[in-house]
Amino acid sequence: MVLGYALLSHAKRVPNPSYNPADTSPTAAPRTVPNVALPDAAGFRDGLRRVFMPRDVFVEVPQPDGSVVREARKSFFGSWYWTDNVATWGRLFAGLSMGIAAGVVIGMLMGCYTPIEAMLRLPVDFLAKIPPTAMLAVFFVTVGTERELFWAMISFGILPTLIQSVYLGARKDVPQELIDKARTLGASQPDIVGSVILRQTLPVIIESARLCVGPAMVYLIAAEWLVASEGFGYRLRLQGRLNDMSVVYLYLVVLGAAGYAIDVALREVVRRACPWWGK
Amino acid sequence: MQVAGVLQAGQGGQGAVGDVPQGTDVVLRVDGVSQSFGSKRVLHDVNFAIARGQIAALVGPSGSGKSTLLRAILGTHPAMTGSVEMDGKRVVAPSQDCGIVYQRYTLFPFLTALENVAMGPWLHSTNLLERTVLRPFFGNARKRILEEARALLGQVGLAKAADQYPSEMSGGMCQRVAIAQALIMKPKLLLLDEPFGALDEAMREELQEMVLELYAQNLAAKGRGERAPYTIMIVTHELNEAIYVSDRVLGLSQYWRWEEESHAAPPGATIVYDNIAPVFAPGEAFDPMQFRAQRATIRRVVMESEPRFPRHEHVRFWGQVRAGEAQGVLGR
Numbered sequence: 001m002v003l004g005y006a007l008l009s010h011a012k013r014v015p016n017p018s019y020n021p022a023d024t025s026p027t028a029a030p031r032t033v034p035n036v037a038l039p040d041a042a043g044f045r046d047g048l049r050r051v052f053m054p055r056d057v058f059v060e061v062p063q064p065d066g067s068v069v070r071e072a073r074k075s076f077f078g079s080w081y082w083t084d085n086v087a088t089w090g091r092l093f094a095g096l097s098m099g100i101a102a103g104v105v106i107g108m109l110m111g112c113y114t115p116i117e118a119m120l121r122l123p124v125d126f127l128a129k130i131p132p133t134a135m136l137a138v139f140f141v142t143v144g145t146e147r148e149l150f151w152a153m154i155s156f157g158i159l160p161t162l163i164q165s166v167y168l169g170a171r172k173d174v175p176q177e178l179i180d181k182a183r184t185l186g187a188s189q190p191d192i193v194g195s196v197i198l199r200q201t202l203p204v205i206i207e208s209a210r211l212c213v214g215p216a217m218v219y220l221i222a223a224e225w226l227v228a229s230e231g232f233g234y235r236l237r238l239q240g241r242l243n244d245m246s247v248v249y250l251y252l253v254v255l256g257a258a259g260y261a262i263d264v265a266l267r268e269v270v271r272r273a274c275p276w277w278g279k
Numbered sequence: 280m281q282v283a284g285v286l287q288a289g290q291g292g293q294g295a296v297g298d299v300p301q302g303t304d305v306v307l308r309v310d311g312v313s314q315s316f317g318s319k320r321v322l323h324d325v326n327f328a329i330a331r332g333q334i335a336a337l338v339g340p341s342g343s344g345k346s347t348l349l350r351a352i353l354g355t356h357p358a359m360t361g362s363v364e365m366d367g368k369r370v371v372a373p374s375q376d377c378g379i380v381y382q383r384y385t386l387f388p389f390l391t392a393l394e395n396v397a398m399g400p401w402l403h404s405t406n407l408l409e410r411t412v413l414r415p416f417f418g419n420a421r422k423r424i425l426e427e428a429r430a431l432l433g434q435v436g437l438a439k440a441a442d443q444y445p446s447e448m449s450g451g452m453c454q455r456v457a458i459a460q461a462l463i464m465k466p467k468l469l470l471l472d473e474p475f476g477a478l479d480e481a482m483r484e485e486l487q488e489m490v491l492e493l494y495a496q497n498l499a500a501k502g503r504g505e506r507a508p509y510t511i512m513i514v515t516h517e518l519n520e521a522i523y524v525s526d527r528v529l530g531l532s533q534y535w536r537w538e539e540e541s542h543a544a545p546p547g548a549t550i551v552y553d554n555i556a557p558v559f560a561p562g563e564a565f566d567p568m569q570f571r572a573q574r575a576t577i578r579r580v581v582m583e584s585e586p587r588f589p590r591h592e593h594v595r596f597w598g599q600v601r602a603g604e605a606q607g608v609l610g611r
Contacts, residue, residue, distance in 0.1 A: 183373035185399035
């Protein structure tokens with residue numbers, strides 16, 4: 001991919017309007033310059049420098065007279081890279097945690113208790129058909145435009161699908177014979193839910209959560225694109241409008257790498273927590 | 280339960296329950312059980328009693344309601360009419376009194392063989408909170424239960440497979456673990472629902488031997504004047520197996536002469552055959568040909584779709600016991 005990009009970037013170089021064939025000095029402008037959409041290595045170096053460049057952070061400095069003065073200091077913790085990562089992954093982790101916790105609880109209740117299934121199945125099926133991004137206006141007026149908006153986007157976005165996966169896993173993946181057998185071994189209803197159904201559907205739950213990470217990132221980036229003042233979505237929108245593709249591509253690489261790392265980590269969780277799964 | 284006097288029969292009058300001799304220690308009593316699903320009548324006035332220590336085989340043609348009867352005994356689908364009593368207690372839901380081993384879905388796939396066997400005592404001695412949040416405080420109890428499970432696993436010849444998951448074991452190994460899992464709870468009755476149906480011949484013979492071992496332990500207990508520890512009801516399609524591993528064969532069939540009892544339509548399956556079976560010791564050589572006559576009778580009475588006999592004509596087990604023809608735990 002890197003080689004392909006390098007070749008493409010080189011092939012798509014555009015004529016330099018400042019090029020002067022008569023000027024043969026060492027500082028003369030080159031005949032072609034990189035296409036703005038496909039920056040070259042120098043462009044990426046410049047992008048990296050700006051992404052990691054220490055920027056102002058405010059620190060409170062105690063004064064000899066006992067007062068406190070806020071001072072701006074250059075720090076890595078003020079760089080785009082740090083602030084955007086902290087903002088985006090914090091929002092994603094919080095939103096995913098809420099969505100997964102709610103999805104697992106509601107899905108398990110629906111899968112294990114028929115009256116709850118009868119009550120919630122239709123609303124869940126209905127909500128699953130509404131794109132979460134279309135709900136943005138509703139979230140604006142109900143939870144505002146602060147961090148709660150991102151949490152709501154992610155958790156409500158993944159919730160219906162996750163509920164359906166967990167509910168179907170609890171309902172279909174555990175044969176009635178195993179439940180009857182557990183009863184003959186002295187299991188109560190909470191035992192059956194917690195020690196049989198939940199344990200048997202645990203890999204399905206983790207797999208479902210893993211598959212939710214992609215959509216959750218889509219919802220988050222969309223929300224950040226619209227209302228955030230930091231985060232990956234905000235930076236991509238801002239730098240995209242400036243045609244600063246070196247930063248855009250770097251952020252896309254970070255997003256892809258992080259998504260892949262989460263995927264691998266959750267697969268490893270399944271492998272370790274459910275060693276019987278897939279054997 | 281020591282039966283004081285002759286038990287009352289179900290509505291059929293001459294059913295097996297009514298013939299139980301005085302003083303028989305009855306574990307399972309099925310009395311006048313009928314079951315329908317919508318307009319489909321599945322079971323009609325099923326009556327029989329099983330004494331402690333017996334291994335009774337239940338055979339019947341497809342669609343005769345063997346599984347329905349088993350569910351009524353297990354308590355997952357209690358009888359609509361009549362009653363099922365386990366040690367004198369009416370069965371209304373599955374309980375630890377009755378263990379079950381199915382042909383499929385025999386084990387919890389997320390537990391090792393050892394944990395599967397230990398599952399029952401672990402569930403019995405702790406609640407969900409103690410098994411999860413407070414688990415570190417129950418280390419000693421868990422250790423003791425696992426030791427007990429390991430010993431039982433050794434008894435069924437699977438000590439070396441303790442740490443294997445069901446998906447890593449053969450069908451026969453899974454069934455052995457499933458039997459150990461049920462036996463560790465010391466159920467009053469163990470139901471085996473076609474447990475060896477999916478196994479190859481060699482594995483099937485091994486497990487038949489294992490069942491005979493359990494029966495041998497019953498006989499040894501009887502010899503010592505103790506209660507027999509294992510009472511088993513095995514459902515099977517294989518007539519040779521039914522006769523070989525059990526001391527009694529029950530036949531459930533919908534093909535009987537119901538017109539003679541003034542029914543306008545087929546009323547469902549009932550017990551049409553109940554006779555003693557020869558008792559074998561584990562490892563004792565047998566020739567399937569020696570079962571030929573009994574097999575032919577069962578086929579004629581139970582399996583053939585052309586009804587030829589009234590339902591009580593071949594229900595003779597308790598009469599045979601009284602006549603001293605029975606061997607094994609009910610023999611003299």
